Amino acid sequence: MVAENSTPHLHSAVEPKQTFRRALDMSARAAMPSLFIMFCAILLSAPFGVPGQAQLQFGIAMCTVWFWAYSRPKSMPALAVFLNGLVVEIFSFGPPGAILLSLLVIYGVAHHWRYGLSRLGFLAGWLIFSVLAVLASCFQWALVCVHAVALLSPVPGLFQAALTIGIYPSLIALFVWGRRTFANPDQA
Known part of the structure; x- marks a missing residue:
């Protein structure tokens, strides 16, 4: 007598058939957060003359990585964070590597604390994010000062932190709605 080691699917009669089109749809839905970061980085690099445009690039990337790293880590793996950081670095005018390193640190904190963060309320999560946004902006300001070999005004860094927090x-x-609708691979 031969025993079967595989476990049966719980809802095998209800699951749709895995086709190439469904797999492509699932992949596209899982890639939505990364595509959002890339689209915003490219759009905000255009010379529209909007005040805070460069700081908004960093803020959107940081918020996106933070949310998706703790709410749905499969949609924001470390490799995607690295590639998104490179794209934002290419289209930004800050010190080289600062945004990439900041995004990777934000990802590491959010991914490591994802179970605790998911249990916290909105205000507590916002407070933790705010502290990290201020630290990341201060880090970028310090790198700019080192690069310029001068002590520059911290106002642009504080503006970037305030914009990111705001x-x-x-x-x-938007991401909570997207997690349930267009960015949900299970809806494919």
Whole structure:
């Protein structure tokens, strides 16, 4: 008598058939957060003359990585964070490597604390994110000062931190809706 080692699917009669089109749809839905970062980085690199445009690039990338790293880590793996960081670096005018390193640190914190963060309320998560945004902006300001070999005004760094903290609620609302609809690979 031969025993079968595989476990049966719980809902095998309800699951749709895995086709190439469905696999492509699932992949596209899982890649939505990364595509959003890349689209915003390219769009905000255009010379529109909007005040805070460069700082908004960093803020959107940071909010996106933070949310998806703790809410759905499969949609934001470390390799995607690295590639998104490279894209944002290419289209930004900050010190080289600062945004990439900041995004990787934000990803590491969010991914490592994802179980605790998912249990916290919105305000506590926003407070933790705010502290990290201020630290990342101070890090970038310090790198710019080192690169310029001068002590520059910290106002642009503080503006970047304030802008990043300020756009957090609206982006999180968009991402919560997106997690249930267009960015949900299970809906494919």
